[in-house]
Amino acid sequence: MKIAVAGTGYVGLVTGVCLAEHGHSVTCVDIDENKVALMKAGVSPIYEPGLEELMVKNMERLNFTTDYKDAYKDADIIFIAVGTPEKQDGSANLSYVYEVAEQIARSVEKDCVVVVKSTVPIGTNDKIEDLIKSNLANNVNVYVASNPEFLSQGTAVRDTLHASRIVIGVEDEIAGEVLKEVYKNFDCPIVVTNRKSAEMIKYASNDFLALKISFINEIANLCEIIGANIEDVALGMGYDERIGNRFLNAGIGYGGSCFPKDTKALHWLANFHDYELKTVKAAIDVNESQKLKLIKKSRKYFDSLKGLNVAVLGLTFKPGTDDLREAPSLVNIPLMLEDGANVKAWDPVGIENFKKLYPHGITYCYSIEDTLRDADVCFIFTEWDEVKNFDISKYGELMRRPIVLDGRNCYDLISAKKANIIYDSIGRETINNLEISFVYD
Structure with a gap:
């Protein structure tokens, strides 16, 4: 045709x-x-x-x-x-x-x-x-x-x-x-x-997946409080065929061109017809808060990021794309800069797009090693294979203060326990091999 x-x-x-x-x-x-x-x-x-x-x-x-x-x-x-x-x-x-x-x-x-x-x-x-x-x-x-x-x-x-x-x-x-x-x-x-049902299938599908992500992130946040492990929880849930194991990876929220836009659009449409989709509204609220999870975690270790060398691994909203739309990096990096941090950022494909938004004020690196060198804290925003396959012990060797805040749970806790680092992830215990329990000066 x-x-x-x-x-x-x-x-x-x-x-x-x-x-x-x-x-x-x-x-x-x-x-x-x-x-x-x-x-x-x-x-x-x-x-x-x-x-x-x-x-x-x-x-x-x-x-x-x-x-x-x-x-x-x-x-x-x-x-x-x-x-x-x-x-x-x-x-x-x-x-x-x-x-x-x-x-x-x-x-x-x-x-x-x-x-x-x-x-x-x-x-x-x-x-x-x-x-x-x-x-x-x-x-x-x-x-x-x-x-x-x-x-x-x-x-x-x-x-x-x-x-x-x-x-x-x-x-x-x-x-x-x-x-x-x-x-x-x-x-x-x-x-x-019919056409209206087809249009609704699209929105209902995307919004359901967004709900699933926000749900597991809320469960992960509670796991941190009570001492449960979100990965074990998700594994146990995923074997249930009624639930399934996809979209149960806890992290710092969804991004991209679809989920954020489609949840808001369906919520707006419902309000226009004087109806509230309470579950969709909750997913939106949870996701907005979750994007700031790592910044909040950093306050356990630093009163402020002023003057600190901050390493950022991952700029895109997920691996496999150079798309930045609704990426956590777009929310967090401006806060770091506003706080007075010296930001070094790495991404295998997203740097050029990020440079269009922030041509100045950020040091862009083309290797993970260069990004981490002499850093006081590392934020992981995207679960690129290059990050997941990176030797976790190198954080302790390269960083000045090896505090790793992982928003995508890229490393298993067994490996983290063998490394000379603080490893703080989502919905899991914090590994503190530096025995630091106070805020840095």
């Missing part, structure tokens, strides 16, 4: 490339000429494992352009995959989605199906259909369908090619049959429902 994709962010580019992998002819549209030039040269503008290789492999079926009129005019299917960023009040900003819908209405010259891939509030597909039909420049039939994505950054290609399920929301048989044809070679369950 001839497919156009509006937007080349994580969702749009991964969707377009994976559809090309399944034999479709795909044109990806973006307004950024530099970005389009990169993609035409087979270079991915985003860091996503496996994506660039798949782009190069399928270049004969992939086209990249800024000319939306040419891309949309004779497409069989047009996917809308532009961003829906969070507004100040927590609601979703749909201006980009509506702008694309109007462009489609003015451009299409044949019957087609418009598929909303962007995460949008329940009922948005109905509004998009009305918007397109009221702005059509030609006498054609346009059918609107909801087809939410369920990919995770860092595993987006795998999540798309080997999806857990494909959800199709339609109000007519034609759109449903077209999308079934698009996905006929995808070996996974297909759920066909």
Whole structure:
């Protein structure tokens, strides 16, 4: 089929490339000429494992352009995959989605199906259909369908090619049959429902996972107080098939482009309809507090970070991506700088993006060893393999005051007990091999 994709962010580019992998002819549209030039040269503008290789492999079926009129005019299917960023009040900003819908209405010259891939509030597909039909420049039939994505950054290609399920929301048989044809070679369950249910499946899925993360983080916080071990607790819980073992890793909260935005958007939508989702609100509150967990822990050892050498390992919100959106580093590092700390930061792929936000005031390092050298305290914000595989004994050798505050539980406690460090993690006992129980001067 001839497919156009509006937007080349994580969702749009991964969707377009994976559809090309399944034999479709795909044109990806973006307004950024530099970005389009990169993609035409087979270079991915985003860091996503496996994506660039798949782009190069399928270049004969992939086209990249800024000319939306040419891309949309004779497409069989047009996917809308532009961003829906969070507004100040927590609601979703749909201006980009509506702008694309109007462009489609003015451009299409044949019957087609418009598929909303962007995460949008329940009922948005109905509004998009009305918007397109009221702005059509030609006498054609346009059918609107909801087809939410369920990919995770860092595993987006795998999540798309080997999806857990494909959800199709339609109000007519034609759109449903077209999308079934698009996905006929995808070996996974297909759920066909109405558009509002499809929109809700996306939000309900993401918000449930956010709830699970916030729940285990609260349990972890209580474990620290009463002397239980969160890893053993999570292991015991995870064997129950009704619970499962995924998203039970305690830490310093969720981040990224989905969970924070989608929990707030659904909470806002419920409030708009005079209803409160108490569990979702609790997840939001817990997560905001959890991001500051390590800063709070540091107060056990220092009254202030002023003048101290602070090492930061991990800037991105999770490993496998260069995305900084809602990353704990964005909350914590400004507080460190405000406190007067000398911050040295390391990340294998996120440094350049962080430099755009903080070009000055931070020493960026390209090895863990350089970051730790002469540090008074280390904050671990991202569980990169490079961190997890780093010899824990080296913290004691390289740091001036080897106090390691681990927000992702990268090391087992047995190894920590053998190292000449203070190791303070999430939901587990604090290992104090330096026998320090006071606040440093």
